Amino acid sequence: MGRDQERGLRPPAAPTVTPLATVGLLVDGQPRTLLLKLESWGEHGSVKGRTAQALWADVADRVTPEVGLIESTSGNLGVALAAVAASHHVPFTAVMDLRSSAVLVEAIRAHGADVVMIDEPDGAGGYLLSRLSYVEQRVLAEPRLVWPDQYRNPASPRVHRETTAPELWEQSSRRAMSVVVAVSTGGTLAGFRDFARSVRPDWELVAMDVVGSAALGGAVSERVLPGIGASRPSEFLPHGHRPTVRVSASDAVHACLWLEATTGLGVGASSGAAIAAAMRLFRAVPARETVACLCPDGADRYQGTIYDPRWRRRQALTGPDPCEGAEVLEVSCPPTGVEVRNR
Structure with a gap:
């Protein structure tokens, strides 16, 4: 087994x-x-449905069911990871920003996931650096929280x-x-x-x-x-x-x-x-x-x-x-x- x-x-x-x-x-x-x-x-x-399945397969053996996952996302990966996490009965937090589609935010929440909305621009034309900073701080504060890290995995x-x-x-x-x-x-x-x-x-x-x-x-x-x-x-x-x-x-x-x-x-x-x-x-x-x-x-x-x-x-x-x-x-x-x- x-x-x-x-x-x-x-x-x-x-x-x-x-x-x-x-x-x-x-x-x-x-x-x-x-x-x-x-x-x-x-x-x-x-296309992020493929990515989400691959990320889950990579990190599944590190996931604590009561703590779960966190990921920075503009939307699509968040929807896919929320669905995958729900299917495995683990919590998921999507870190998004003000440009994220309301349709996708609601889709993520419909899977039972939490959404953290970042409203601080990163000074480089978007919100990515601010989202990543938030994720890094959360992982540092909660060592059992798993970050699949779509940016480097x-x-x-x-x-x-x-x-x-x-x-x-x-x-x-x-x-x-x-x-x-x-x-x-x-x-x-x-x-x-x-x-x-x-x-x-x-x-x-x-x-x-x-x-x-x-x-x-x-x-x-x-x-x-x-x-x-x-x-x-x-x-x-x-x-x-x-x-x-x-x-x-x-x-x-x-x-x-x-x-x-x-x-x-x-x-x-x-x-x-x-x-x-x-x-x-x-x-x-x-x-x-x-x-x-x-x-x-x-x-x-x-x-x-x-x-x-x-x-x-x-x-x-x-x-x-x-x-x-x-x-x-x-x-x-x-x-x-x-x-x-x-x-």
Whole structure:
């Protein structure tokens, strides 16, 4: 009997294989293929469902059932860890901030978890450093409290090396393509990097970071979108990544609204930013025919922000639409039942 079984803990669940949508396009009159790996169909509604299961498997043997876990999160990992902790009957505290979606805060609380809201900006364009400071103080004061630490735990990149990246490779029929992965902690991108180094698919792996983020190096400034970028360099990618495309919050919002209007697919902010980066890549190299984007979550988590015209007006997001000049020809998304559209 394994240690988890001895303690009444369940083994980590196998990640759900998420669908790959294919969007046939004309970009400035040139035929292109945009592939979207829709992690919103996965466990707990985001790519962080995979991360949460991997983190739990890594720390489970250190968890005291009456004390539990604590983690800093912008939202998605908090929802997933809250669900995992509840399934194992251990308490969980999510440390969040004022940019966190109210939808996600309520989802975390619905799993019985506590939410600590940090309202002190960190001076680096966000709240991450302030959240981490709070977690460190709590762990110091309560030594039995377990912090999985999504920012440094090698379980995070490992799960994407072993599941997310190879799924995309097989679902795309191992084709040559550019692959765009957004960065915040850097764990997902590092997992894709490790897969590419090991298996050597015919990929151009492109990092997508947001303007004002230090995740891959560079100057920090205020950021309005949660879940993209960071206030400090990624521990998983201390030397950055090449190539990297940086997009603005305006780019991300435009791309989300364009995708929903033209295909009926609703994605979140990081996904919109990745799609905006894909449009830039299509235009930069005429021979680049296929770009795949990892889409971390869906539109349901952004109804009060990027899909709310009142929020967009308050943010005064300006700038050209990165999807202007792109015409959708067809969309397919097996096996989820998304309608195939011929335009």
